Amino acid sequence: MKKYKNQTLLLLIIALFILPFFLNSYWLDVLTLVLFYVVLTQGLNIVVGYTGLLDLGYAAFFAVGAYTTAILMTTFHWSFWLTLPVAFLFAVIAGVIIGTPTLRLRSDYLAIVTLGFGEIVKILATNLEITGSASGIYGIPRPAIGSYIMSTQKDFYYLILIVAILSIIAVYRLGRSRIGRAWIYIREDEDAAEAMGINRIRLKLLSYASGAVIGSIAGSIFAVKMSAIAPLSFSFLQSVMILLAVVLGGLGSIPGVVIGAVLVIVLPELLRGADDWRHLIFGVSLVAMMIFRPQGIWPSKNGTEDATDMDENGKSNDPNQSMSV
Amino acid sequence: MSLLTVKDLKLQFGGLLAVNDLSFTVEKNSISSIIGPNGAGKTSVFNMITGFYRPTGGEIELDGISLINKKPSQITKLGMARTFQNLRLFPNLSVLDNVKSGMHCRTKQAVWGALFQTKSQQEEERLIEKVALDCIEFVGITKNMKRSAKNLPYGAQRYLEIARALATKPKLLLLDEPAAGLNFEEKQYLIQLIRRIRDEFSITVLMIEHDMALIKEISEHITVIDYGWKIAEGTPEEVLKNEKVIEAYLGKEEVV
């Protein structure tokens, strides 16, 4: 079974690597956007899926990465690759700044405070000179590898594909480590986790910072791919779309979250013409999902193997599985 | 020699004095109990000892180290583990993962080790698994290892909570009403289990319990509190003969 699973994964990865040769530029762009969302959702998955902290301002970290790279490359003429560690550092700092005062709050207060922080970041980007005010930053140079300058669609596709694969591996491995388990314990029962010797404040901060770093890397790549960024890309709606992908797919479930990212990006493309309807459809599906299938399309099993006949309620699926806060 | 020393402990909720000038000690390697009528402040005492409540005054020491102003997680690391009156398991996780949580404070792998699957990380994972399996076996729920905690029978959930606490490798184990909701056979099993915890691991046990038969059978030292005051202490025989205790439990008139 496990071997079979690995083969499927390998085939999928190979397919993703050769796919650009068969797609027209429109669908290649869509696929690239999907991969951006895969990275972003993996980052948010750490925070919301593993640790159970509702973050409604996640796009702020995406913005931190994008603006750090854009400013360093345009104003200070840095190489793209050198901006990545700086973006990493800023993301950690931003995560800690947002986290430190707020992580003691109850979950619903936390949600609204992260929303407020997300808006503050957007307002800052809109009003500060260094971030180019409302029009944003344009003319961001292309990154170079040696003497090769990355400029085609395919170049960026492969770049984000590799980052997506790496982020999936990272989030997978974290989830099965001592740290990841501690996050999940906090999600399941914060007080019990603390009683088991888990310093919840420290681990929540780590969760925040880890999610922030992944979001900021996506932002850095986004900046050089688009070569122009504006505050509009980092709005509340962006945060909500990322969250929607995580929730639709299944909180804490890596394959689920990938499926969520695909759905959130590809569905609207298929529904072209019904553009006005897409946010409405998303809103309604969030509600419907929470009522009828809160565990998501591909729920995380948390490593349990419950035989259905042993279930006390005779139900194999607890409607609230993996969603305790 | 005493492992836990509680001195002049006070807890005030607004105007309500929940615990008042409470002092007692728990001897190393003993099985001790705190008893008292409902609302006497027993769980509040546990919550202060384990760092969940901040005492209004007084001193708590574990093995000579003050626990005042320490977080619950720090106190656990110093060697104290607890169970909860109303089970507080990680409901959607497997029995194995529940127990693994106890090893968190005894291990130290961080993000780096997880990302690169370093050798020390893998060794530590094996150790965590081994300790967890041992604890699960010790309380006797091995066959349920992969089931999620919320789907276990009630008794097994109680044992699981104890296994999880044991995995933190405590010096002192606090059990908050461990027999609540158990039937007669399960209680007998629990009595064996508590004895084995003390005898095989040399872990000191302090519990809150309502079941007098159980207390009488395994407890070596009892502290009785009522309305936040200590009203008696001593061996089960001494305490259960004490008039104040009888009065607290039964009321004055009925004693006649």
Place this chain on the structure above:
Amino acid sequence: MEIIFQILIDGLVIGAFYSLVALGYTMVYGIIKLLNFAHGDLYMMGAFIGFTFLSIFTGDGGVNTGLLGVGIVFIGTMVIVGLLGMGVERIAYRPLLLAPRLSILITAIGVSLSLEYTSMIGWGASYKVYPIILPNDGLQILGTQITFAQIGMILLSALLMLGLRLFIDKTIYGKAMRAIALDQTACSLMGVNVHQIIALTFFIGASLAAGAGIMSGIYYGTINFMMGFIIGLKAFTAAVLGGIGNITGAMLGGLVLGVIEAFGTFYFGGSWKDVLAFGILILFLVFKPTGILGAKEMERM
């Protein structure tokens, strides 16, 4: 001095809108501990439904609608949006009353999106100009021009709040609301129809928001389908400022926030006033989560 007084009046008008919206937030939070993210969108719905009524009510786009007409539009809109609020509760929140917090929060975001984009599809994405032009005459007080419209809005808000206060303090329904806030299970055991009272709470909260929506449409002159988002956040800030779950606190919080913002806009410029509000929100949540009037609650395990 005149300027300061002028700012104060502007702040109080905006603050009155915040208060009205904050009331719904705080009532719903007080009774079922739900942060109704969609509440600001009910305010938006109120503005739009009122807009439509005013437009149809008189052939000339409402310009000459009399006071009576406006009154009817107000009441009609408040009832419709109140029912909408009840519908939201019935469809989206009631099935999740016992679900984990995270589920119901996510649902609330879903409801918010649904309302916003229903409005966008129905009325369009562009700004709509409200079909009422306020007369500019008013009183000169302390050298400051205060329009009758401003006075009217402050008075109307005060009236609505007073009505609510009386309703909650004096009626059996108000008593039931306060009781449910304390212990829902005990209430249903005592024969209180908990669902009905929760529905009533949503009705009242939504209609107050709708009233604020129409007033702000008239006051600012334009409306947009996203107008509920920021005011929702501001109203939440106001509710937290006053002590969430506390009715008087929400009223006070709204006025205080409105005035702070008016001064903030004057001294730092309009683009920073939202940062100011969110900054206040965060500071309060972190350092005084019980707000100005909230009682200190002991966290129990």
